[in-house]
Amino acid sequence: MYVPKKESNGSKELYDKVKEYMLRELIGTDNKITEEMLATRFQVSRTPIREVLKHLEHEGLIETRRNKGITFRSFSPEEVAEVYDVRSVLEGYAARLAAGEASDESIDELAGYMERYTAARADGDTQQAALIDSVFHEKLLELCGNTYLSDMAKNIRMVNKSLLLKDYYFSFHGDVNPYNHAMIVEALRNRDPQKAQRMVQKHINWSKKTILKILKD
Amino acid sequence: MYVPKKESNGSKELYDKVKEYMLRELIGTDNKITEEMLATRFQVSRTPIREVLKHLEHEGLIETRRNKGITFRSFSPEEVAEVYDVRSVLEGYAARLAAGEASDESIDELAGYMERYTAARADGDTQQAALIDSVFHEKLLELCGNTYLSDMAKNIRMVNKSLLLKDYYFSFHGDVNPYNHAMIVEALRNRDPQKAQRMVQKHINWSKKTILKILKD
DNA sequence: ACAGGGTAATATGTATACAATTACTATTAT
DNA sequence: ATAATAGTAATTGTATACATATTACCCTGT
Structure with a gap:
């Protein structure tokens, strides 16, 4: 798990830039990715690029x-x-703690x-909805x-999401998750740790099943 | 989380060697550690050493x-x-799954x-006991x-253990964990997921409290 | 026309040289 | 004597050159 430090090395910004570039423009395409190409694109040598790539590899x-x-991957x-x-x-455990801490x-x-x-879902803006969904979680x-x-x-969310990118967005066209955000928020408001945990777990398990159904095709 | 690949690069072995060296001989001492020193010790240049160090940093x-x-850290x-x-x-979750899967x-x-x-504890061999404890978990x-x-x-175990190394061994001189391995094994034998989970969680929580008591001094 | 091999192109792995930043030390001024 | 400062040493960050390994393609022989 990579936790960027405040007083970090200069490669921290490069890490962010490369990661964003790869997630925004490279993922899902057939473009070949090489160290040299990233190095020239970001106007640095291969050395710092390799360090960034090691981080991304480590993250999975x-x-x-x-x-x-x-x-x-x-x-x-x-x-x-x-x-x-x-x-x-x-x-789920985080939600349980949050019910007491938040x-x-x-x-x-x-x-x-x-x-x-x-609102975003009602507008049919699935991309925006997916973004806000991420922020919510x-x-x-x-x-x-x-x-x-x-x-x-x-970190797990990031990897999980990026790996399933296409399917992830696709899943929004299917059924709606019956264990929704409102239920989670309600459990938090009621300060009910058990229920908050259970709702988050059901929420995620439903996504899992939906994704797996798609992947199995 | 670093998961060594089978068909990995040549730096995999170096990773193992450096890690073992640091955990066995450097941790707990006041020896200054530099890239150059590790490079000369393992007869390579700083480049592969830096890659290994990035991994170790990422692991925490x-x-x-x-x-x-x-x-x-x-x-x-x-x-x-x-x-x-x-x-x-x-x-705890792993134990719950294991009760059904193993x-x-x-x-x-x-x-x-x-x-x-x-047996190791009965012999008073706390170092050996700590080692076997690790293997058990x-x-x-x-x-x-x-x-x-x-x-x-x-990975979390590895980091956790290494960071507390002195205190970790020291804790063996104190009280004995009342939620012991035998209870965990029994729960697994009974195929009781709930109990297996609970026992492991109590086992670890007891360690946490013991360590914290020591750290607070 | 096709199989096979060998060579060139490509990409990563490693070493080395250099730049930049921090730490240390000695010297000088007050 | 002490504090400030400059200059030097030590250490990491980056670029470049070279080594090694894999791929791709052409060339040749049947």
């Missing part, structure tokens, strides 16, 4: 095979299921994202009061 | 600050508590480590059937 986002270029359906199960456990104000803020999400993680936990869970 | 084992050398008592809580959740033979194997652990993790989970949990 990419794979490098000697002389074969860089590829986004591919997960089998079984591995996807594994990742979802871990997410479910960690985010301030009323931060729960209200979370509810704001919930409403924006619903990350904000929720931050409410748990355990930064080690939230950093780790965020 | 070390910290690097420009021109100040490499230091083992230090955790505040609050952060230690956070890590233990995450461990408790992940390993074969009778593998549970017997686990019981073997339990007995060896008890790692084997348990492997029984859950979710390699993503077990790899992640193992």
Whole structure:
């Protein structure tokens, strides 16, 4: 798990830029990715690029095979299921903690994202909805009061999401998750840790099943 | 989380060697650690050393600050508590899965480590006991059937253990964990997921409290 | 036309040279 | 004697050159 330091090295910004570039423009395409290409694009030598790539590989986002270029890591359906199960456990636990830790104000803020999400879906803007969905879940993680936990869970979300990018967006065209954000927020408002945990876990497990159905085709 | 690949680069072996060296000979001492020193020791240039160090930093084992050398990452008592809580959740969940997934033979194997652990403690060989304790918990993790989970949990164990090394061994001189391996094994034998999870969580929470008591002094 | 081999092109792995930043030390002024 | 400062040493960050390994393609022989 990579936790960017405040007083970090100069390569921190490069890490962000390269990561964003790869996630925004390279993922899903057939473009071949090489160190040299990234180096020239960002006007640095291969050395710092390699360091960034090592980080991304460590996070589980990419794979490098000697002389074969860089590829986004591919997960089998079984591995996807594994990742979802871990997410479910960690985010569920975070929600449980949040029910006791979060301030009323931060729960209200979370509810704001919930409403924006619903609005985006109503508008049919699935891309915006997916973005807000991410923010909702990350904000929720931050409410748990355990930064080690939230950093780790965020990283898993990032990898999980990027790996399933196409399918992820596609899933929005299907059924609506019956265990929705409103239920999670309600459990938090009621200060009901058990229910908050259960709702998040059901929420994620539903996504898992939906994704797996798509992947199995 | 770093998961060494089979068909990996040549730096994989170097990673293992450097890590073992640092954990065995450098941790706990005041020796200054520099890239150059590691490079000359392992007869390679700084380049592959830096890659290894990036991995170790990413895992949370070390910290690097420009021109100040490499230091083992230090955790505040609050952060230690956070890590233990995450461990408790992940390993508890793994135990729950293991109660359903593990074969009778593998549970017997686990019981073997339990007995060896008890014997080592009876002999007063705390170092050996700590080693077997580690193996017990790692084997348990492997029984859950979710390699993503077990790899992640193992990494946390490694970091957790190394960071507390002195205190860790020291804790063996104190009270004995009342939620012991035997109870965990029994729950697995009874195929009782709930109890297996609960026992592991209590086991780890007890360690957390014991460590924190020591750290607070 | 096709199989096979060998060579060139390509890409990563590693070493070395250099730049930049921090730490240390000695010297000088007050 | 102490504090400020400049200059030097030490250490990491980056660029470049070279080594190694893989791929691609052409060329040749049947």
